[in-house]
Amino acid sequence: MRFVTLIIVVWLVIGAFAVFQRGYFDSAPENCAGVGTIALTVVAGPLNYAGVNPEVTDCQLPQPSE
DSSP: OHHHHHHHHHHHHHHHHHHHHHTTTSSOOSSHHHHHHHHHHHHHGGGGGGTOOOOOOOOOOOOOOO
16 A cells, blocks of 8 residues: 555656646746646646646636625
8 A cells, every 4th residue: 555655646746747847836826827837737746758748728607696
């Protein structure tokens, strides 16, 4: 079980490094698409270095009911 946890942590750290290299942390995302792109890049992990470039172009947040 510890080995699986270690693999997951390393995977996410590599994804966070990819986000850093792409400059996503330099400025705060202005909308939910920016946050989604950062989250997908972290989750993609090492796949970022295999050519995967996850990007969220549009998202709609639910509006509160009145």
